[in-house]
Amino acid sequence: MTAIAIRTVNLSRDFGNVQAVDNLSLEVPRGIVFGFLGANGSGKTTTIRLLLGLLEPTSGRAKVLGFDTRLQANEIRRRTGALLEYPGLYERLSAEDNLEFYGRVWRLPTVRRRSRIKELLSNLGLWQRRHESVGSWSRGMKQKLAVARAMLHCPPLIFLDEPTNGLDPVAAAALRDDLQEMVAREGVTVFLTTHNLAEAEKLCHQIGVIRQGKLLAVGDPNELRAQAGGPRIEVVGRGFTSSLLNWLRSQPLVSSAAIQGDRLTITLCKQTSAAPLVSMLVRAGVEIEEVHKGSASLEEVFLTLMKTKTPSLP
Structure with a gap:
């Protein structure tokens, strides 16, 4: 104990x-x-x-x-x-x-x-x-x-x-x-x-x-x-489109997806390999320069909690 x-x-x-x-x-x-x-x-x-x-x-x-x-x-x-x-x-x-x-x-x-x-x-x-x-x-x-x-x-x-x-x-x-x-x-x-x-x-x-x-x-x-979401994939490259974004959001393993300039951020529902999603992006015509896999930063967690209305104790 x-x-x-x-x-x-x-x-x-x-x-x-x-x-x-x-x-x-x-x-x-x-x-x-x-x-x-x-x-x-x-x-x-x-x-x-x-x-x-x-x-x-x-x-x-x-x-x-x-x-x-x-x-x-x-x-x-x-x-x-x-x-x-x-x-x-x-x-x-x-x-x-x-x-x-x-x-x-x-x-x-x-x-x-x-x-x-x-x-x-x-x-x-x-x-x-x-x-x-x-x-x-x-x-x-x-x-x-x-x-x-x-x-x-x-x-x-x-x-x-x-x-x-x-x-x-x-x-x-x-x-x-x-x-x-x-x-x-x-x-x-x-x-x-x-x-x-x-x-x-x-x-x-x-x-x-x-x-x-x-x-x-x-x-x-x-x-x-x-608490701020599942694992994340950040893809740096070119060729991100709104139709690609809509398709990603429809995938069962994808919790959310967003495009900001030359970066595509995908939040997954659970721990899984990023390889299949990266392959699909390549087949969709995306020119990929870098791929990073990680999780929400402590700063994101903190800012999310500061905006919540009710406690979220585990």
């Missing part, structure tokens, strides 16, 4: 007339990176604050690492790390002194504290700059140090609230790579909120999509892609 890091049952939080989190029921297994996707204002940050016991739910309940968020919030916060909206760094201190301070707060023994600081800074490529004042660093370097702060006491679960928000593409990619390596090395569970689909696709084993406080879908990336 899979151990559960986070379990919520009908968790809700109102702010006056605004329902920030609406009957959220969710299970996050231990040992994975769970991505919580949603547009700005969808309830992602509020959910983290509820899970850390920083906010009281209006109704419903949640357990984190087996502890009740209402009754045992201090136990949860002792056993978790968190990077929320602000990095929580002292900019007049050096990187090493920042972690030294937090290590003392966590009451790490001296030998363990110093070895852990060196380990984290080395893994993040910051060890050679450990004596520099953090205030002189780039935002990307500060975010790396903030991740190290959240992981300093070796928590089994860390919460990262949009950790690459505001970073340039190069810095964001570097932080994602470092985070991916550290998660694999440390074996922790990560609850990651983001609206960056590339970030979710690269890092996450499972993904939940939230809109206006409601959970719309949850599953691994492949399961979510399947």
Whole structure:
């Protein structure tokens, strides 16, 4: 039986007339990176604050690492790390002194504290700059140090609230790579909120999509892609006609077909070989340059879910 890091049952939080989190029921297994996707204002940050016991739910309940968020919030916060909206760094201190301070707060023994600081800074490529004042660093370097702060006491679960928000593409990619390596090395569970689909696709084993406080879908990336339709064939070439399009749409294995410029996109009803369809296109006079077979992108899944009126939980 899979151990559960986070379990919520009908968790809700109102702010006056605004329902920030609406009957959220969710299970996050231990040992994975769970991505919580949603547009700005969808309830992602509020959910983290509820899970850390920083906010009281209006109704419903949640357990984190087996502890009740209402009754045992201090136990949860002792056993978790968190990077929320602000990095929580002292900019007049050096990187090493920042972690030294937090290590003392966590009451790490001296030998363990110093070895852990060196380990984290080395893994993040910051060890050679450990004596520099953090205030002189780039935002990307500060975010790396903030991740190290959240992981300093070796928590089994860390919460990262949009950790690459505001970073340039190069810095964001570097932080994602470092985070991916550290998660694999440390074996922790990560609850990651983001609206960056590339970030979710690269890092996450499972993904939940939230809109206006409601959970719309949850599953691994492949399961979510399947909700947006079957496998797809993209044909690049010339000779696509409306009569060919109508003929394709009449085929039993074809769910939909569309032409956009020199590209023909065919969505199939189920996994099947593309060869027979490609042969038929050639016989119909299509000049084919390229054929690609794949599935809906995570971006397409996300945009589809954002437009749906009702949740589509599996």
